[in-house]
Structure formats: structure tokens, C-alpha cells
Amino acid sequence: MEVDIRAAGGVSVVEPKGRIDSVTAKAFGERVCELIRGGENRVVIDLANVAYMSSAGFRSLLIVGKTIEQTAGRLALCGVIGELKRLFDIGGFSQLFVICPTRAECIAKVGPAGPQ
Amino acid sequence: MKRPPDIVYGLEEAPPPVVTMLLGVQHVGLIAINLVYPLLVFRVAGAPADAVVDLIGSGMLVLAAATLLQARRVGPFGSGFMSPAVFTATYLGPSLVAAKVGGLPLVFGMTMFAGFLEAALAPLLNRLRPIFPPEISGLVIFMIGVSAAVAGLRLMLGGSAVPVTSAEWGVATITLATMMILSVWARGMARMLCALIGVAIGYVATGIVGTFDPAQSAAVGAAAWVDVPHVGRVSWSFDFGLAVPFAIAAVAAAMKALGVITICQRANDPEWVRPDMSSIRGGVLADGAASVLSGLAGAMGTNTASANVGLAAVTGVTSRRIAYAIALILVLLAFVPKVAAALASMPRSVMVATLLFAMSSVIVQGIQIMSSRLLDARRTLTIALSIVAGIAVDIFPAIAEATPIVGSSLVLATATALGLNLLFRLGVKKKVDLTIAGEVADPDTIEAFFARYGRAWGARPEVISRAIFGVQQLAETIFENCDPKGPLAIEATFDEFNLDVRVHYQGELLELPDRRPTDQEIRESEDGVRRLAGFLVRHNADRARATAARGRVTIHFHFDH
Numbered sequence: 001m002e003v004d005i006r007a008a009g010g011v012s013v014v015e016p017k018g019r020i021d022s023v024t025a026k027a028f029g030e031r032v033c034e035l036i037r038g039g040e041n042r043v044v045i046d047l048a049n050v051a052y053m054s055s056a057g058f059r060s061l062l063i064v065g066k067t068i069e070q071t072a073g074r075l076a077l078c079g080v081i082g083e084l085k086r087l088f089d090i091g092g093f094s095q096l097f098v099i100c101p102t103r104a105e106c107i108a109k110v111g112p113a114g115p116q
Numbered sequence: 117m118k119r120p121p122d123i124v125y126g127l128e129e130a131p132p133p134v135v136t137m138l139l140g141v142q143h144v145g146l147i148a149i150n151l152v153y154p155l156l157v158f159r160v161a162g163a164p165a166d167a168v169v170d171l172i173g174s175g176m177l178v179l180a181a182a183t184l185l186q187a188r189r190v191g192p193f194g195s196g197f198m199s200p201a202v203f204t205a206t207y208l209g210p211s212l213v214a215a216k217v218g219g220l221p222l223v224f225g226m227t228m229f230a231g232f233l234e235a236a237l238a239p240l241l242n243r244l245r246p247i248f249p250p251e252i253s254g255l256v257i258f259m260i261g262v263s264a265a266v267a268g269l270r271l272m273l274g275g276s277a278v279p280v281t282s283a284e285w286g287v288a289t290i291t292l293a294t295m296m297i298l299s300v301w302a303r304g305m306a307r308m309l310c311a312l313i314g315v316a317i318g319y320v321a322t323g324i325v326g327t328f329d330p331a332q333s334a335a336v337g338a339a340a341w342v343d344v345p346h347v348g349r350v351s352w353s354f355d356f357g358l359a360v361p362f363a364i365a366a367v368a369a370a371m372k373a374l375g376v377i378t379i380c381q382r383a384n385d386p387e388w389v390r391p392d393m394s395s396i397r398g399g400v401l402a403d404g405a406a407s408v409l410s411g412l413a414g415a416m417g418t419n420t421a422s423a424n425v426g427l428a429a430v431t432g433v434t435s436r437r438i439a440y441a442i443a444l445i446l447v448l449l450a451f452v453p454k455v456a457a458a459l460a461s462m463p464r465s466v467m468v469a470t471l472l473f474a475m476s477s478v479i480v481q482g483i484q485i486m487s488s489r490l491l492d493a494r495r496t497l498t499i500a501l502s503i504v505a506g507i508a509v510d511i512f513p514a515i516a517e518a519t520p521i522v523g524s525s526l527v528l529a530t531a532t533a534l535g536l537n538l539l540f541r542l543g544v545k546k547k548v549d550l551t552i553a554g555e556v557a558d559p560d561t562i563e564a565f566f567a568r569y570g571r572a573w574g575a576r577p578e579v580i581s582r583a584i585f586g587v588q589q590l591a592e593t594i595f596e597n598c599d600p601k602g603p604l605a606i607e608a609t610f611d612e613f614n615l616d617v618r619v620h621y622q623g624e625l626l627e628l629p630d631r632r633p634t635d636q637e638i639r640e641s642e643d644g645v646r647r648l649a650g651f652l653v654r655h656n657a658d659r660a661r662a663t664a665a666r667g668r669v670t671i672h673f674h675f676d677h
Contacts, residue, residue: 019559021588022596052559054589055638055649056596062639083581090655091648092632 003031010112012040013103017049020057029060033067041073044106048079058091065097074110078103120386124432127197127384131435139433140441142305143200144449145312146423147179147442150202151459152470154416156267157208157223158460161215165335165460171220172456173345175203175415180446182406182418186399187439195399197380198428198439199420201406205264205478206369207417209524210361212267218353224411225352229359230366231407231417237370238400242393245612246541248371249574251486251495252533256368258482259506259529261475266510266525268471271464283325284465291318291469299473308427311473318466319458332461339457345450350414361527366404368530369419373403376420383429422481490580492571494540502533544572546611552604557591566608573610579675583608583617586656586673590619590626593649597642598624598669615675625664626671628654 001018014032018024036043045064047053061077068075076098080088088094100106119126131139154175158168182201189196207227214222237244272280272288294317298310306313322328374391377399382388399420407417428434449455486499506529509515516524550565552558563584570580587606594600600623608617628650637644654660657673664670 021557021559022592023556052585052588054592055645055652056592058648059638059645062635066639083585086582087585087652087656091652096635 001028003028005031005035008044009107011042011044011107011110013044013046013107015046015049019052020050020060021052021054022056025054025056025060028057029063032060032064036064036067036071036073041068041071042110042112043068043073043075044103044110045075045077046079046103046106047077047084048081050079050084053084053087055091058087058093061093061097074098076100076106076110078106120383122429122432123383123434125435127434127436129435130437131433135433136435136437136441137445139431139438140445142308142431143424143427143438143442144445145309146427147200147202147421147446148459149311149315149470149474150204150421151175152462152467152474153203153205153208153211153264155460155462156271156467156471157211157215157416158220159271160212161220161223163220165332165457166338167349168460169335169339169453169457170346170349171414172460173450173453174347174350174413175410176446176450176456177345177347178406178410178413178415179203179418180443180450181409182402183439183446184443185402185405186420187436189398192398193402193405195377195380195395195402196436197377197384197395197399198425198434198436199376199380199399200424200439200442201403201418202421202424203410203416204369204372204419205260205475206372206419207362207365207407208267209260209263209526210358210365211416213361213524214355214358217358218355220414221351221353222355222358223416224350224414225354226358226362226411227415227417228352228408228411229354230362230369231404231409231411233363233366233404234370234373234407235401235404237367238397238404241370241374241396241400244367247534247537248367249489249537249612251489251491251499251574252530252537253368253371253375254482254485254488255499255502255533256364256371256482256526256530257485258479259503259526260368261479261482262507263510263525264478265472265475268468268475272468280465281327283327284463287318287321287325287327287463288465288469290321291315291466292473294318295469295473308430311470314473315462315466315470318463318469322463322466327463327465328461329463336454336457336461339453341454342451343453345453347413350412352411360531361524364527364530365417366407368526369403369407369417370400372422373400373420376422376425379422379425379429380434383425384434423477488576489574490567490571490577491574494536494544494572495574498533498536498540501536502529505529505532545569546573547607547609549605549607552591552606555595557588557595559588559591562587562591562606565606569608569610575610575615576677579615579677582656582675583615583673586653586660587617587619589649589656590653590671593626593646593653594619594621594623597646597649598626601667610677613677615677617673617675619671619673621669622667623669625669626650626662628660628662628671630654 001024004015125131295314506525509525600621605620633644633647658676659674
């Protein structure tokens with residue numbers, strides 16, 4: 001799995017590509033948490049290119065969410081569509097995270113200009 | 117039954133009388149568009165104008181009776197839903213052939229035959245599904261659209277058609293353009309009644325350019341404003357040579373009724389999971405009975421109307437009382453021969469434009485149904501070769517002339533598809549297995565396995581996706597947490613209604629909890645993640661069960677198909 005991280009509108013946009021499963025989830029979660037602890041606590045995770053996410057992947061998202069909360073930061077997800085959306089719904093994660101239809105809306109929501 | 121959130125008046129509810137009648141008028145407006153089919157058949161049969169007026173009048177009575185029968189559930193007949201009857205393009209191709217070969221008596225006789233056949237199919241629908249899978253239903257609907265559009269064009273461009281004047285081209289263009297513009301850019305009532313408004317504008321344009329047929333204009337003038345419908349000037353005949361095309365149309369009508377009634381069930385029940393076959397059987401039985409009645413009374417085959425059911429969903433009113441209002445309005449119209457005469461005088465330019473407009477949605481519906489399943493090489497060949505066979509009959513009419521059994525493009529396409537489907541069913545395994553022998557989950561192999569057999573079975577893509585996730589998540593969790601000794605054995609069995617997947621391994625039993633672990637449990641313990649995995653795989657399937665005997669664990673997923 002590749003993870004692309006770039007800055008946009010005062011926000012760090014994290015774009016994982018591939019599978020977030022028991023093999024890759026831990027490294028993915030740690031990388032995003034390091035980013036947050038390094039001061040980048042306004043984060044958008046774009047899941048549009050995630051082909052599969054298992055329970056281990058959901059765990060890493062929960063850990064990222066908790067880390068963001070501890071630093072009073074903000075997190076939003078986009079690209080939660082199709083099969084992934086179904087899994088978010090089954091697991092009760094759709095209500096747990098801020099999910100926006102597009103990356104731009106996520107950036108507007110968690111960025112410095114977004115609602116306080 | 118709960119009322120869905122977007123329904124204002126549900127099946128058992130009573131909208132105010134004014135709303136009921138206005139919606140009834142709107143539905144009848146849609147139903148009236150389909151009168152173009154019997155009009156075309158009557159015209160091809162060379163029926164005189166006054167006879168056509170009578171036949172349209174009795175046709176409206178038949179539609180009223182069929183709409184009531186469908187909504188009321190009398191004995192075994194009827195689905196119980198507001199699902200009006202309309203004359204259908206499904207019977208247009210065979211009826212046109214019958215009109216040419218044996219005139220209207222043959223059309224009426226064969227329509228009764230098809231109605232009886234459709235009614236007889238009602239109890240067998242479930243068993244027909246493997247022989248008539250969705251891609252073939254879609255193909256039949258696609259070919260119904262194509263063949264009806266071509267039949268319309270023949271009125272203007274066919275070898276025996278009177279040459280088209282530039283004024284007629286103008287009227288056809290204005291009519292079609294009006295329908296297209298209203299359908300794409302208008303809103304509300306104008307959009308819903310776009311076809312009817314287009315027909316009205318077509319009539320006005322024909323009046324302006326003066327291309328009405330003088331004989332038919334005289335018939336409109338002579339028709340009474342109010343009169344008792346003359347039912348009875350009808351005779352019937354039967355031709356074995358046309359039994360095959362009408363039988364295929366009857367099967368297609370049964371499939372269409374099944375689909376429309378399923379839409380009704382879904383629109384009325386927010387907790388709908390799968391079709392209620394009892395209501396569908398009654399609906400198809402009533403649909404067949406309506407065609408029998410239609411042939412008896414001197415009209416062509418009818419079918420439940422997808423456009424009206426769509427309109428009910430859009431307006432949020434699925435009340436059964438609307439069906440009663442529709443029936444009442446149709447009966448009243450049958451007593452106004454001038455309306456029937458005006459419809460019977462429909463200029464060919466307006467008729468062709470209406471057919472092309474109506475058929476566009478039929479053709480696309482067919483394409484959507486064909487592509488709703490995973491297609492492997494067998495199914496791809498079945499669809500493609502059948503379409504080519506059907507279109508060949510339209511391009512080279514000599515094929516049908518040389519072999520009358522071929523009948524029409526619809527018949528040859530359907531027969532080709534059914535034949536190839538039966539042939540290609542040979543050698544398709546219903547039970548398949550896979551062994552994962554390594555020490556990791558091997559997700560790519562699991563995905564390739566289900567994708568391959570999903571295509572061979574023609575399974576729904578969403579069901580295969582769920583099976584892939586379930587087995588991948590399960591394999592991952594077993595290798596991580598259940599200490600498996602030896603390989604994972606995966607077996608999958610499929611029929612048209614069920615996909616069952618069993619995963620066997622030696623090791624610890626994986627719990628499939630009904631309650632999701634808390635966020636904290638998931639974050640902070642391996643057991644939390646393991647239970648989340650069990651929870652996800654349990655709720656990913658329609659049913660899931662884990663059993664263990666002598667250290668051998670079996671996890672069974674069931675998916676409704």
C-alpha cells in the first residue's frame with residue numbers, strides 16, 4: 001500500500017492507495033498519527049483509492065481519530081463510496097467520522113477557514 | 117406495512133377526492149400514449165375508421181377492468197397494487213404480423229392465446245428464472261424497443277409506405293422535439309405529461325400544415341360526443357405459425373409484470389428485502405387474464421405499466437384508490453367516441469415520433485438489465501449474437517419470409533438467446549472450491565476465484581463483492597487470530613436464488629458476535645479487532661454461522677441472490 005501525503009489549504013491530505021488490512025493497517029495508522037503529533041492536526045483522509053479495508057483498517061482509523069481528538073485537531077474523510085461505504089455503514093463508522101462527498105468539501109470543513 | 121418516507125399516500129391510504137381524480141387524469145394521460153400500439157395494428161390491418169373508434173372504446177373498458185383486477189385481488193387474481201394496465205409494445209411485433217397475415221380476427225385470437233399462456237406461467241415463474249436469467253430478460257426488453265421503433269419507422273420509410281412529404285417530416289420533428297425538450301428540461305406536470313403534450317402539439321402542427329387524412333377527419337366529425345360503446349363486432353382466429361412469436365411475447369410480458377410488481381412492492385415497503393412471490397403470482401395471473409379479456413373484446417395484448425408505477429413513485433401517491441379513479445376515468449372515456457375517433461386519426465408523423473420517444477426508455481431499460489449481471493464469455497456471446505440475429509431480420513426481411521417460424525426480430529433474438537443459454541449452461545459448475553495453503557490470507561486469489569465464477573454464474577456483482585469481502589476478512593482474521601493448522605478450504609455453491617460459501621479450517625473457533633465491540637475495545641485490544649472482524653463478516657452476509665466439531669471449524673455464509 002502507498003500513502004501519499006500533501007498539504008492543501010492549511011490541511012494535510014492523506015491518500016492511501018491499495019489495501020488497508022492486517023498487513024498494512026498498523027504502518028498506515030502510525031504514519032498518520034506521527035503527522036498529527038508533529039503538529040499537522042487538521043487532516044483529510046481520501047479513501048477513494050482504497051480497494052479493501054478490513055477490521056484492522058477500521059481500527060487504525062479509530063486510533064487516528066482518537067489522536068486527533070487529543071490534539072484538538074480535526075479529521076474528515078472522503079472517497080467513502082461503493083463497497084467501502086457499505087462496510088462503514090455495517091460497522092457503524094459512518095456516524096462516527098465526518099464524511100464529505102468531495103475532497104474540497106473536506107478541506108473546507110477541517111481547514112483554518114472552516115466552522116470553528 | 118410501514119409507509120416509506122417519500123410516499124405521501126400509501127397503498128391503503130385515501131388521498132382527498134380532488135387529488136385522487138387529478139392524479140387519475142394524469143395516469144390516464146400516460147396510458148393514452150400507449151393507444152398508439154393498437155392504433156398502429158388496426159391501421160396495418162386496414163380496419164375502417166368507425167370500427168377503430170369502437171375498438172378503442174372497448175379497449176378502454178378492458179384497461180379499466182384490468183386495472184381494477186390488478187388492484188383488488190379477486191381470488192387468486194391481482195397483485196393488490198396500483199399498477200395500471202396499458203397496451204404494450206411487447207405484443208406489437210407479433211400483432212403486426214398477425215394483422216398482415218390474418219387481419220384483426222387473428223390479432224384478437226392470438227392475443228387470447230398469449231393471455232392464457234401468460235396466466236399459465238404465473239405459478240412457474242420461480243422455476244423459469246434459470247432459463248430466463250436477467251440478461252435474457254434485458255435482451256428481450258431491448259429487442260422489444262428496437263423492433264417497435266423499426267416498426268414505427270416502416271410507416272414512413274417502408275417499401276410500401278406512401279412517400280413522406282416535407283410537411284410530415286416537419287410535424288414529426290416538432291412532435292419529437294417537444295417531447296424531448298419537456299422530458300429533459302421541464303419540471304413538474306409538464307415533464308410528467310411530456311409525451312401527451314407532444315402528441316397534442318403534433319395534432320396542432322398537422323392541422324396547421326393540413327396533412328390530416330380527410331376520411332379520418334370526417335370520422336372524427338361524425339363521431340358522437342356521448343354514446344354507449346359498441347362491443348361485439350369482433351371475431352377470432354388462430355394460426356399455429358404465430359404461436360411461437362406470441363408465446364415469446366407472453367413470456368416477456370410475464371417477466372415485465374414480475375419486474376413492475378416488484379417495483380410496486382419496493383415502493384410501498386421500506387423494509388423490502390426480496391420479492392413477495394404470492395403477490396407477483398397474482399399479478400402475473402391478472403396480467404394474463406387482462407390479455408385474454410383484451411382479445412375477447414377486440415384489442416391487443418396488455419401489460420402492467422412501468423411508466424405509471426414510476427409516476428406513482430415520483431408523485432409519492434401509491435394509493436389503491438388511484439387505480440379506482442383511473443378505471444372510472446377510462447370507463448367514462450369509453451362513452452365519449454369523439455375522443456377515441458380523435459386518437460384513431462393520429463397522423464403517422466405523430467405516431468412515429470411518439471413511438472421513437474416511448475421506445476428510447478424501453479431500449480435503455482433493456483441495456484441496464486443486461487448489464488446488471490457479471491458477464492463471462494458465454495453470456496457475452498449469448499447477448500451479442502442474439503442481438504445480431506434479431507437485427508438481421510429487420511435489415512434482411514427475406515430471412516423471416518423464407519422461414520416463417522422466425523417471425524420477427526424479437527422472436528429470433530429471443531430464440532437465439534434461449535438456445536445459447538441452454539447450450540452454455542452445460543459444463544458450468546454450481547459447486548466450486550479453493551484451497552488457501554500458505555500462511556497468509558492471499559486476498560488476490562480469493563478475489564480472482566469469486567470474480568471468475570461470479571461471471572460464469574451470471575451472478576449479481578454486489579453479491580459477489582460481498583462474498584469477496586466476507587472471505588477475505590475471514591481469512592485475514594483466521595490467519596492472524598485463530599492459529600490455523602493446515603490450509604483453509606473454501607467452497608461456494610450457487611443457484612439463481614442463493615450463494616452459499618463455507619470456509620473450513622482446523623483451529624480456534626472465530627466468534628461472530630451480534631453486538632459490535634465498543635470503539636475503545638477496538639482501539640485498545642486485539643480481541644476487540646477480532647470481534648469487530650466477526651461482527652463485520654456476520655452482518656456482511658444475509659446469514660452467517662460458525663460451528664466447530666473435533667477442532668474443525670466451519671463458517672457458513674449465506675447470501676440471498
